[in-house]
Structure formats: C-alpha cells, structure tokens
Amino acid sequence: MRSVIFIWLLFAVSQARAEDIKFSSHTERDRYKIGEWVQLVVAADIPRSVTVIAPVTSDSIGGFEVLNVDATELPDGQRRHEWNFRLITFDTGRVFVPPIQFFYQTEDDTTRKLAYSTPVALTVVGVDVDLQGDIKDIKPPLDAPWLFEDYLPYILLLLVLLIVVGALVYWRRKRRRSIEPDRFVRRVPPHETALAALRDLEDARLWQQGKTKEYYSRVTEIIRVYLEGQYGVPALESTSDEILSVMKNLDRGQGVFKELTSFLLTADLVKFAKYVPTLEENTQELASAYTIVRSTMTPVEPERRVQEKEDVHVR
C-alpha cells in the first residue's frame, strides 16, 4: 500500500512538472503469467514545436527486464508518439511498472524539461500446479533447430582436407609411376662394370702409347670404384694406406690383400714418384686388377640373372 502511495505521489509530481505533454502508459491487459512478455506502450501527443529526447532505458525498469524498446510515430496532426517496451518479470503478485523518464525541449527554450510516464499496475501470476497429480521430472532442454549455416564451416574444412589428401595421393602415385621404371632397371654388379672397364682400358693400349701415368691412374680408379661398389668403402676419397687398412679387415682369406698392396704401391710410385715401370710391371698391373676383381666378386645367382634379363626384355 505504501509503495502505491509513493508511485502516485511521484506521478503527481511528474504531472506537475510536465504540464504540456502527457506520457500515458498502458498494457494489453493487467494480468500476466510469470515470464510472459509484457508489451508496455507509452504514448504522447507531442506538438511540432517540441522535441522529445529518446528515453534512456537501462536493462531494467523497476522489477522488469527490458527486452526491447521500439519507437513509432503515428501519422497524426498532433504527432502522436509511441514507445513500445517489451518487458518481462519473474516476480509474482501485484507489481508496478514505474514511471519512465522522458526529456523534451521546446523550440523557444533550450532548457531540458523532464516528464514521467504514468505507472502501470499489473498482476503476475505463477504457473498453475496440479498438486494432486504425479511428480514429473524436469523436461530436458529443447533441441536446437538444425541450421545449415552452423555446419557450413565444418563441411568446407572437410572438403579442403579431402582435396589435400586427394592431391597427396595423386602426387605420390604420379611420383611412384615415374620412379617405378628405375626399380626394374637391372643393377649391374660392380664386378661386371669393373671387368668391362678393364677390358676397355686394355683395348685403349695406353702404356703402349707412352701414356703410362694415365694408364696407372685409370687402372687404380677402376679398382677404387669397384671396391666402393663391392664393399661400400669410400675408396675414391681414401688414400692407398686407408684402403689397405680397411681391406685388411675385409679380406676373407682369398689372399687378395697382398695382391692389392702390391697393385696400389706400384701405382703410387708411377703416379706420384716418377717411377718408370718395366713392361712386365705394366702387364702385371692389369693382371693384378683382374685378379682382385675376380677373386672378390660376388657371383650372381642364375635364376636371378634370368629374371633380370626378362625384366630388361619386357621393358
């Protein structure tokens, strides 16, 4: 009762200060359910010479939460203005929408004047509960509606991933296709290459033409390349001593080590010490090279050889 008197007093004051313009408020009805939207309309007839400053509304008015404020101007000679407030409250009982502040100015006066809308009394009732009925469980949350926009980023991401994976697979297949032919290229065993090179060297008849140094350089290079291919020893980048120290451990009782030592030593003398070898030494150097290759080569199995030939033929 006390609050009703207070509201009416406030209204009386506001009426006294805003003599010219009246801001009247009303709702559709005076009884609402808890949580139901309350459509409050504040209307005023405003002469053209008056400018109303839009009401400053916060999140709440009294015990009501403000959901939305909308102003409309009706086509009327008197410039009728309406402000629609969408309110909501969760209190039950007799509640009041308090007066809302409005400022306005007249054309011939810069002073801001204050006016209040009329308060509105409402009755908010709770939800009807059937006390005799069974106790029911709380309802689960409602499912959100399926919206395509919500899933669009995920769909796009999936598409990009599929494109990337597809491109990778395509690139790998293409690469494999370009590599695959090499896989079937028959790997020539190092001894075959070495023996062929030695035969070529023999045919070149270098030492017979006086190119002794070149002859020794080539014969040692053939053997170094062979050792590299056969044993994986970096013979081309190793000195004679280094090759011998590695080969000493690799010599599998074929007695090649002694042959190799003599072969490299003679070649070093010719290559680096201006040593002039005899004719026998020249022929012996090549013979030693053949011996080194033949006694250390790994024989190729006949079946594998046939298969390899077939591969070559097919290609």
Add this chain to the structure above:
Amino acid sequence: MDIKAINEMIQKESAFVDTLTSEVGKTIVGQKYMVERLLIGLLCNGHILLEGVPGLAKTLTIRSLAAAIDTRFQRIQFTPDLLPADLIGTLIYNQKEGKFETRKGPIFSNFILADEINRAPAKVQSALLEAMQERQVTIGEETFKLSEPFVVLATQNPIEQEGTYPLPEAQVDRFMLKIKIDYPTRDEEILIMRENLNGMPTPGTPVMTPQQILSAREAVKNVYMDEKIERYILDIVFATREPSAQKLDKLAPMISYGASPRASINLALGAKAHAFVKRRGYVIPEDVRSVAMDVLRHRVAVTYEAEAEEVTAEHIVQEILNHVEVP
C-alpha cells in the same frame, strides 16, 4: 733431379729421424704425434701453435727436442703485464761507460716456448709474431738476426679463457701448424707415473746438430711432389673457400672464410716434410691427409650458424677430407 737420386738423398738425410725420436722417447712417454709435428715444423721452418690442457708434458717435450738437437731453449710465460721489451730485449744505460748497451731478450734462442700466448696483450703478441715472421729483431737502432733454427711453439690453454687476448685470425695464420694434444693412453700414463716416481725426467743428450737440421730443410725442398698431389692440395684448400664446387653445399653456410694461399703453401711444405719423416723422396696423398688437419684447423673460420650447431672448423676440414677425391 732423378727420383732415384732424390730417394737415396732423402734416405741419407732422414737417417737422423729415428735417432732423434728415440732420444726424445727416452724422456717422453708417448706424445709421438707431438714429436712428429714438432719435427715437421722444424723441417719446414714453420712455427707451431699447441693446444692442450696443462700437464701434458708440452714443455718437457720441447726441452727434450731442443736438447737432442743441441740448441738453446727458452720458455716464456706470457702474462697480462708482459712488455715487448721483456721479450725482445732493451737498451740499458751503462753509467760506467756512459753509453747505452743492448740487453737481448729471451727471444734470442732457437726453441721458444711461448706459454699461454693469449694471456699477453696485443702489443706483446705482435712483437713475437713480427719476430717470427721477419726472423730478426730491432732494438733501438740496431737489427739483430735470430739464429737458425728458430722455431716458436706457442701454447693456448683451451680452458680458462676469461681475461685473455685471443690471437687475431691474421696472426693465427702465421703459425704453420696448430696441433691439439690429447691425454696419454692408460698404458702410457702408467709408465709416466712410474718414471716420475723415480725422479724428475731430464732432457737427453744431443744426437744431432742444428746444422743437420738446416741441411735437412734443404733436402725437404727436394722431395718430389707430383702435379696430381698439387691439384689435390688445391682441391682441399679451395673446398674451404667454395664448398659447393666439391658438392659440399651444406658446408657453405657454415664457413665464414676459408683457408688463405698461405695454407696451400704450408700444406705442400708439410706434406713434403711428412714424406721426409717417413723417409720417402716423394709425396703421396697420405702425406697431405696426414698434415691437412693441423694446417687447416686454425685457418677456417666458422659462422655463427655453425657455432650454434656446435660445428667446429675441425668438423668442416674432416668433412672436406672425406669428400675430396684422392688422386
């Protein structure tokens, strides 16, 4: 000269090598690598930078070598307050005769051990390095030639680098070899321990004369080096400057600058001396490989990138040696 004659001459001239090493070996257990490198430096008229932790018998080895060659030896401990005059000598006023007299410094010797060279300031280092290069010293207005053989062996302690004056690259380049001395093996160390318990080892007796060293130097110059070996040396040195040319692209961003032409000269000289020590009248790739690390490790500067990856000049040189094709 015919290769046969060269070989015979080298065989004759290098006969002292075994005697000398066995004489030094009477006092020094192990350190054969150091003795061999000292001999190479001596034969090439080059100076040597030694690096190794204290207590590895650096001084005793050099003292023993000096004693075995019957030459004078001086050890100079480099300190931050050392002055150039303390090293090369100065003029002293003789009151009795009323004139200035020259007092020669410890540099007037045959074997100089400049201990912890990086402890002395730049002006002292500069004075020493100038004497090393010019092989003469000027005191006042008088110039004195240093007696031959003159070899400087400078040590750098790899630890305790605070408050030191590291040698600038230009000065380090003047050392023909930079050798790293490692700890002795267990067997060697037990012998060292036993010998020292019986009393301090003393340098041996002279087994050769300085004149023989000078004569051996001439013989070293006559050791035959084939063009293939020369090209091999250049391949190695050029790979420090242009690693990409040797298909060593990965080394390119790690090398700040490569070895100088002085490196090529010293590598060729060192290879010849190594062949001489091995009593051969011609150089083989083995000789080049043997001295390459000692000639190049202080002449290749690494970048910050290499330092960040803990790649040293030694790693780079080793990689180059492993990749350059041997003739």
